[in-house]
Amino acid sequence: MQRHPLYWLPNALTCLRCFMAGFVAWSIIAIARQEAHMLAFTSEADLPLAAKEAHAAVIVEFRRFWGMIGFVVFALSAITDWLDGFLAREWDATSRFGRLLDPIADKMIVGLPLLAIAASSDWSFAITLPAAIIVFRDVLITVLRFSGFDASAMTVTFLAKIKTFAEMIVIAIFFVLLAMLGPDYVLRDELTAFWLITLWLVAALSAYTGIKYLIAIANPPKPVAEEA
Numbered sequence: 001m002q003r004h005p006l007y008w009l010p011n012a013l014t015c016l017r018c019f020m021a022g023f024v025a026w027s028i029i030a031i032a033r034q035e036a037h038m039l040a041f042t043s044e045a046d047l048p049l050a051a052k053e054a055h056a057a058v059i060v061e062f063r064r065f066w067g068m069i070g071f072v073v074f075a076l077s078a079i080t081d082w083l084d085g086f087l088a089r090e091w092d093a094t095s096r097f098g099r100l101l102d103p104i105a106d107k108m109i110v111g112l113p114l115l116a117i118a119a120s121s122d123w124s125f126a127i128t129l130p131a132a133i134i135v136f137r138d139v140l141i142t143v144l145r146f147s148g149f150d151a152s153a154m155t156v157t158f159l160a161k162i163k164t165f166a167e168m169i170v171i172a173i174f175f176v177l178l179a180m181l182g183p184d185y186v187l188r189d190e191l192t193a194f195w196l197i198t199l200w201l202v203a204a205l206s207a208y209t210g211i212k213y214l215i216a217i218a219n220p221p222k223p224v225a226e227e228a
Helices: 011-044 050-089 096-120 125-146 159-180 188-216
Strands: none
Touching: 011 050, 011 096, 011 188, 050 096, 050 188, 096 125, 096 159, 159 188
């Protein structure tokens, strides 16, 4: 059977998603570092009010520009998450490399931005703990899958797919809120609380699906005895 001329594209998209995950994380940290640097400069330097306001406007534009770029790249990476699998099935272009790399890329596109958000918050407990729960769960389940623990019990459930979608929504909302920050760097308390509650709910869902996987491994279904 002749291979599709673009048989390499699904794996290329998966590799691209790994680079996109790194870029999204970098954009979050770059914004935080640049803002911290400029805020330290304006607070220490003896500048007139007009100059400080000008620096504040520069910070806002920098954040909005790179925040928008980060959001677009993140959205594209989420699309490739579906597209590479779809193309691989349609073109019968599945491969061992793709099966190995695809779950890693999926975890990177969620885990790296969440860790970057936690780092940019100076590892705030309210953000770091749920982010750590999500990342730990994803890494643990991926390692167990690669280790060959009862693959039949480790099939991806609908709830796990909802979990992954919810994680991506949380990161997308973060970029939206980032663009809404003004020169005073303060969001309305309701918006901040909404995002944190959403993050914690997603972390709880992530932990729940992880526990279900572990229970399924510990209690594999018994084989049905054949009748004589």
